[in-house]
Amino acid sequence: MDLPLNPFKAALRRSEPLYGIWAGFATPYAAEIIATTGYDWMLVDGEHAPNTVPTLLAQLQAVAPYATHPVVRAVHGDAVLIKQLLDAGVQTLMVPMVETAEQARALVQAMRYPPHGIRGVGGGLTRATRWDAVPDYIRTAHEQLCLVVQIESRLGVENAAEIAAVDGVDAVFIGPADLSTGMGHAGDASQPEVQDCIRRTIETTLAHGKACGILAPREEDARRYTEWGCRFVAVAIDISLMRQAAVANLARYRAPSQPAIVSTTY
Numbered sequence: 001m002d003l004p005l006n007p008f009k010a011a012l013r014r015s016e017p018l019y020g021i022w023a024g025f026a027t028p029y030a031a032e033i034i035a036t037t038g039y040d041w042m043l044v045d046g047e048h049a050p051n052t053v054p055t056l057l058a059q060l061q062a063v064a065p066y067a068t069h070p071v072v073r074a075v076h077g078d079a080v081l082i083k084q085l086l087d088a089g090v091q092t093l094m095v096p097m098v099e100t101a102e103q104a105r106a107l108v109q110a111m112r113y114p115p116h117g118i119r120g121v122g123g124g125l126t127r128a129t130r131w132d133a134v135p136d137y138i139r140t141a142h143e144q145l146c147l148v149v150q151i152e153s154r155l156g157v158e159n160a161a162e163i164a165a166v167d168g169v170d171a172v173f174i175g176p177a178d179l180s181t182g183m184g185h186a187g188d189a190s191q192p193e194v195q196d197c198i199r200r201t202i203e204t205t206l207a208h209g210k211a212c213g214i215l216a217p218r219e220e221d222a223r224r225y226t227e228w229g230c231r232f233v234a235v236a237i238d239i240s241l242m243r244q245a246a247v248a249n250l251a252r253y254r255a256p257s258q259p260a261i262v263s264t265t266y
């Protein structure tokens, strides 16, 4: 069989925004529900959701029949973990907290086979090669792999040009929560100096011919970042959607200040 194409990587070159959703339930069942809803991509979160390599694999398998592209966020940029994720069939990998070009280059190396990198060869053991059904995987894999590095610190913003310039970095994704918190604003990305960093990072990334993305569950933020040039925007978080819907539904019957009648005490 042919090497599965990466439609997300191809779509990053287009001008229309790609709308995504954060998938934090860490279960294949919930991931599959999300995959049916029509978002262009979903972020399967291995950093802040309770995921492991097997749970990420199960989610990749669950969403495989659907058009929504799974972007998997690793808990960190360790080369050994990256090897396992790629072997499991991750095509688009997001790595948090990339602050220097050197870090970005190491990530590219982790995703490529020698002589271009250090990825170990799993061959017929791996889902990535469809258990050896894909011919010439070693020589062609990099064409369909996509590396998204997260810039989410002041140092990362300062080094954004060098990071975006790294050959093999396909896109930059801004983390507004970590960026604002690291700048002393405890998750408040609306602060002018944080907004300034976000805008500069977008402009710098685009100037280097790379796509830029961001998490923006509030509509006004998502629209502004899109206007500033973000190409892929996560406009929702599944867990927040569920909680907000549950709270709003109960509020139709009972004031939020009223305690539950049935309560379990220990």
Ligand SMILES: O=C(O)C(=O)C[C@H](O)[C@@H](O)CO
Residues within 6 Å of the ligand: 048, 150, 152, 174, 175, 176, 177, 178, 179, 215, 237
């Ligand atoms: O800093 C950010 O913003 C992100 O990287 C996304 C967060 O980790 C996300 O989990 C917030 O819910």
